[in-house]
Amino acid sequence: MGFVGKARSVLTLSGKAINEILSFIVFSFLDVLDVILCYVYKIADFFIEAEWKPCYCSPAKESITSSGKILVSEQSETKIVSLTSTKLQLEEISDTLYARPTVVSDVSRSTVKRLKLEGNVVQSFDKVNRGSVRSTFAINSTFVELLHGRIRGHPSRPIPRWSDCDCKTCNSWASSSKETLFVKADGARDNVQEDVLFIHGFISSSAFWTETLFPNFSKSAKSTYRLLAIDLLGFGRSPKPNDSLYTLREHLEMIEHSVIEPYKVKSFHIVAHSLGCILALALAVKYPGSVKSLTLLAPPYFPVPKGEQGTQYLMRKLAPRRVWPLIAFGASMACWYEHVSRTICFLVCKNHRIWNFLTKLITRNRIRTFLIEGFCCHTHNAAWHTLHNILCGTAGKVDEYLDIVRNRLKCNVTVFHGRDDELNPHGM
Structure with a gap:
């Protein structure tokens, strides 16, 4: 046993070392590739759409105009500065959108620091050092441009971007007069005794529930409960506005306007999976x-150690920049690389009808493909902002939510969490 134990420990250490080395090489390459793709997409967007959308590679601008609300940040905390009488609430933007340290950025930062010490850099911060500038806020240019577009009254274009899917399923919301979430209602209709709201997880859809749970509920359950499964904003058949930042407030308001108000829901149970658990707690x-009750499946909960910046810590836990396990590799590409992830969405999501056809062809139509459809029916803008603003951006709020649920709410809470969950190994 002693020899076997030592051999196993040697193999484990060797595997970790190989994973570390490969991860460094692969992610260093992806760091460079993302920068290259940034310019590729700017050129492609300009030629195809006659404009390019601002990305989070842009450097911060140290100026505030008087024409709109500007998002600013200070020591990882996000704030909103209102500059007009128009109320445009865009709170709780995660700093991980524009602050994701990589090998390239670290090298660039160390190079600039060395040049400063040598006196070869323009003294652009003299005014700050002399105390002539009071504000220490960093203003991100991407938010400036996005917010300016909203304030100038530019409507959200219902036409999908060239790199997004344009099929009827993904864009069914564009033909509707109301911009509300897609809701699949089942169960009791006339004598509704209780409502149950089902919220899916990241890059999924209401089919996660309607194709699995709904057909298996008993007649008794369906005669008692009204079952309401939604496609979250930006996913499935729900609206996918190009100018949305997909904040927690926007997600919650869409649920209110699409479910709670039109269905006149007074009291309800919530069943949620993964990212949906955060929305359920909110x-x-x-x-x-x-x-009346909360049922949470695989809730993404990572207690933030004291002294750690919550959003950055959670991003590193969810997306550890490792090639193994593969699910962590996929999460890392989706979370750390804005343009690499857009390329993945372009190849996978835009062509989901092809993948769906090939899956049916290879399996001879022996398996249902609703999971593929749910996985692919979203835009890069929706997935990118939801990942950062909900999963990462709420790092400092989940503990507060849990305290309120435990101390103030009188409802049953049930948690189901897989013991071998590789992406989210921590249960509540």
Whole structure:
């Protein structure tokens, strides 16, 4: 046993070392590739759409105009500065959108620091050092341009971008007069005793519930409960506005306007998976007297150690920049690389009808492909902002939500979490 134990420990250490080396090489390459793709997409967007959308590679601008609300950040905290009478609430933007340290950025930063010490850099911060500038806020140019577009009254274009899918399923919302979430209602209709709201996870859809749970509920359950499964904003058949930042507020308001208000929901149960668990907790805190129970599947919970920046810590835990396990590799590409992830969406999501056809052809139509459809029916803009603003951006709020649910709410909470969950190994 001693020899076997030592051999196993040697193999484990060797595997970790190989994983570390390969990860460094692969992600160093991806760091460079993302920079190259940034310019490729700017050129492609300009020639195809006659404009390019601002990305988070842009450097921060140290100026505030008087024409709109500007998002600023200070020591990882996001703030909104209102500069007009128009109320445009865009709170809780995650700093991980524009602050993702990589090998390239670290090398660039160290180079600039060395040049400064040698006195070869323009003294652009003299005014700050002399105390002539009071503000220490960093203003991100991407938010400036996005917000300016909103304030100038540019409507959200229902036409999908060239790199997004243009099929009827993904864009069914564009033909509707109301911009509300897609809701699949089942169960009781006339004598509704209780409502159950189902919220899916990241890059998924209501089919996660309607194709698995709904057909297996008993007649008794369906005669008692009204089952409401939604496609979250930016996913499935729901609206996918190009100018949305997909913040927590936007997601919650869409659920309210699409489900709680039109269906006249007074009290309800919530069943949520993965990212949906965060929205479920937020809803429970907002409607403490209405939520009767919470059922959470694989909730993404990472306690933030003292002294750590919550958003950055959670991003490193969810996306550890490792090639193994493969699910962590996929999460890392989706979270760290704006343009690499857009390329993946272009290849996978835009062509999901091809993948769906090939899957049916290879399997001879023996398996259902609703998971593929749910995985692919979203835009890069929706997935990118939801990942950062909900999963990473709420790092400092989940503990507050849990305290409120535990101490103030009188509802049952049930958690199901896989013991071998590689992406999210921590349960609540």
